[in-house]
Amino acid sequence: MMMSIQKKSTHGSDNFSGLAKSILMDMYKYMVKSRVLEERLIKIYRAGESFFWIGGPGEEAWGVPLGMLAKKGQGPKYDYLHLHYRCSPTLVAMGLDMLSSVRLMMNRSTDRSTGGRNFSNHFCIPEWNIAPVTSPLEVQYPIACGTAHVQKRTKGSQAITIVTGGDAGTAEGDFASSLILASRKNQELPMLITVQNNKWGISTHYEGQHGETFIADRAKAFNIKSQVINANDPVESYIAIQESMDYIRKTGKPAFIEAMVSRLYGHSSASGANPIADEIDPVKEFERRLIKADLLSLSDAKNIWEEYEREGIKAAEQARTEPVPQAESIWDHTYADNENADWRKF
């Protein structure tokens, strides 16, 4: 009796900024699914079934709300997303199935993003306006300005362009290029420019590389509406993203979010992909909060984790049986319509 009263009163004091239960539960499920998926990818790497892993564990509380709020579809009337390699949570929230991610991880020819040509989490999904993820850091920022430019002149839509990237990459000139291009007077671009600050490059720490107090301050210099958020809290992320998106859709002007996030398995498989103990785990935190607020039971939580675990195992089993790209395909898609690109055949 005491217990339940306590629980109820805690629920009362945490109103999750007024977000509906259905949104909270969707967020939770997508966050768990993303985590289980990434941990599955790491297992695939450890089993020697893939060459490299890089991904997004630790960014779920940022990426999931972003994916839930994006206007999904193809063409300039829908939001464009120029993402980087830690954005699996965003895509999971947009409806990505595990098999698609696992196929990419295992370089199968069935991989819908690259046909087995590129690394894990280098997604490309034109049907959802997911621009190809590239390995060179920061190039997505000026490219994003181009899709936003087209959206600005597209009538009858309030679609925006979203761009993401890490903190260390903001030292590249391309980051500054995008702030400048997005904020030219009377030619502002409808863009949500974001940085996920996990305080790390690969092994180089944030401290020691930055003179600015916040990366977000750089956006302020261009009169871009800008904020820093604790993106280990999905509720805070959801509210901030929603509010920024509303502003961009209404004004046609850019907004900036610096999202403070965790990095839970280090940089990539190149640095071991081992769990890091001293960072906040946003999925576990949110789960605890939901349980405390009586919105989730321990057994439901367990079932959700297990369900996704099964999906991950099944996806890996399936991908294992699927074909891989063949040598003769190297010339394919060098040019549109598979026009010959091999000079030996000119």
Added chain:
Amino acid sequence: MANMAQAIRMALHYAETNYELKDIFGQDVGAPLGGVFTATQGLKTTWNSTLDERGIIGMAMGIAMAGDRCVAEIQFADYIFNTIDLLKIAGNTLWCTNGQYNLPMTVMTPVGAGIRGSVYHSHSFDAWASRLAGWKVVMPSNPLDAYGLLLSCIKDPNPCLFLKPKALMRVRGEELIPGEPTDEKELKNMIDAPIGDRSKWKAKWPEVSEYLVPFGKGKITRAGDQITVVSYGRHLLLCNEVADQLKTEGYSVEVVDLRSIYPYDWSLIKTSVEKTGRVIFVNEDTEVTNFGEHLAYRVVQELFYHLLARPQVIAGKNVPGIGLHPHLEDASVPQKHDIEKAIREVCAEVP
């Protein structure tokens, strides 16, 4: 007869009107200047970009990704080098996405020496460009080809690089662009922006029509049977002049204007070299890992037993820059006498 700058302008006008070209942009590309070589004056969709080459190329890629056609200009090829990884990405996007995202974008940039442009207005880019897989690369030697190649670039679903030989921007051709008025003065009055206040000026476009020079199709500009000279851009004209000059001495030189650097017209080169047994490749990019070397390699591999002499590549010296003083420039990039000397040497070689 239009000069090359006017031909480019007319092609852009044609594409704005007929190909849904939506953006022509770059540094000083829009009003009032209309480009440092005046090639973008009077057009509807031009705009001035920020002074940021990576911003320009990145933006072009994004515009293309969203499905619109654009022509982006890098003011001088000398300043394209800081965009090279973006150019690589533009070239590999279709491939990396397994055929899902093509980028129908054109980048144009003035190249080469010949205007006493010193170290940073003389760079060539053809050899570099030939290493950008996924791009189509062209370089015209006359206004009509400039018109036809630029329209092919804008129409193409792939990223295309249009290299403009800057020394030829004011040079007139021998053939009219379809629809171009025959009177040069009339054309000038119609489409050249006036000196001084241009705020009220509007171009009056002639009724030009579609004319496409296909990719990978070269052209024989001088017929001959003793030696083949393969070139493009500014040096093509020098090769023509040398061929004409040597003709008076009885030499029979076949000059091939490659026009497309990638894809290139191998069958034209092959047919010509099978006939002449002698070949030189002429361009002004630096000589080590030059595009002409690739062609010479292929000639040696595939046509070795047709050859009567060793092929030669006449190219820019492998020096860090082209110096301002004419002695320096002339010693750095091939001159007429270099071409002439090579032709005499190769023709004199006895197997």
